Amino acid sequence: MAVKRDDDFFWEGVDEGKLLVQSCSDCGKLRHPPRPMCPHCQSVASESVQLSGKGTVYSWLISKHPTQPDAEPRTVVLLDTDEGTRLVGNMLAGETVTVGDCVQFAVGEFHGMRLPMFTTKVA
Numbered sequence: 043m044a045v046k047r048d049d050d051f052f053w054e055g056v057d058e059g060k061l062l063v064q065s066c067s068d069c070g071k072l073r074h075p076p077r078p079m080c081p082h083c084q085s086v087a088s089e090s091v092q093l094s095g096k097g098t099v100y101s102w103l104i105s106k107h108p109t110q111p112d113a114e115p116r117t118v119v120l121l122d123t124d125e126g127t128r129l130v131g132n133m134l135a136g137e138t139v140t141v142g143d144c145v146q147f148a149v150g151e152f153h154g155m156r157l158p159m160f161t162t163k164v165a
């Protein structure tokens with residue numbers, strides 16, 4: 043039997059086009075990135091919940107990596123989701139943002155991998 047990692051549900055959600063985060067089964071607080079124990083009540087029981095995918099840009103930067111396969115500059119955002127947890131993600135290729143912009147979860151592709159990304163095209 044394969045060992046499940048704490049973040050497997052997150053990547054399975056991305057494959058299905060969903061933004062899932064970990065929620066404590068005892069106190070209900072959201073936590074991201076996923077981890078084994080709740081920092082609020084020390085419970086080790088958790089479940090995943092689907093977020094709306096909407097959030098607000100808290101900060102951003104342009105990442106410029108000098109080598110392949112990540113040589114194209116991209117916008118990385120730190121955002122607060124509408125549900126109240128903070129995430130880091132990339133904007134879809136070519137999209138830029140500023141602090142306070144509303145963004146929406148989107149699945150992007152990078153060298154054949156499905157990755158969690160964000161877009162300013164909010165539904």
Ligand SMILES: [Zn+2]
Pocket residue numbers: 066067068069070071080081082083084085
């Ligand atoms: Zn808890």
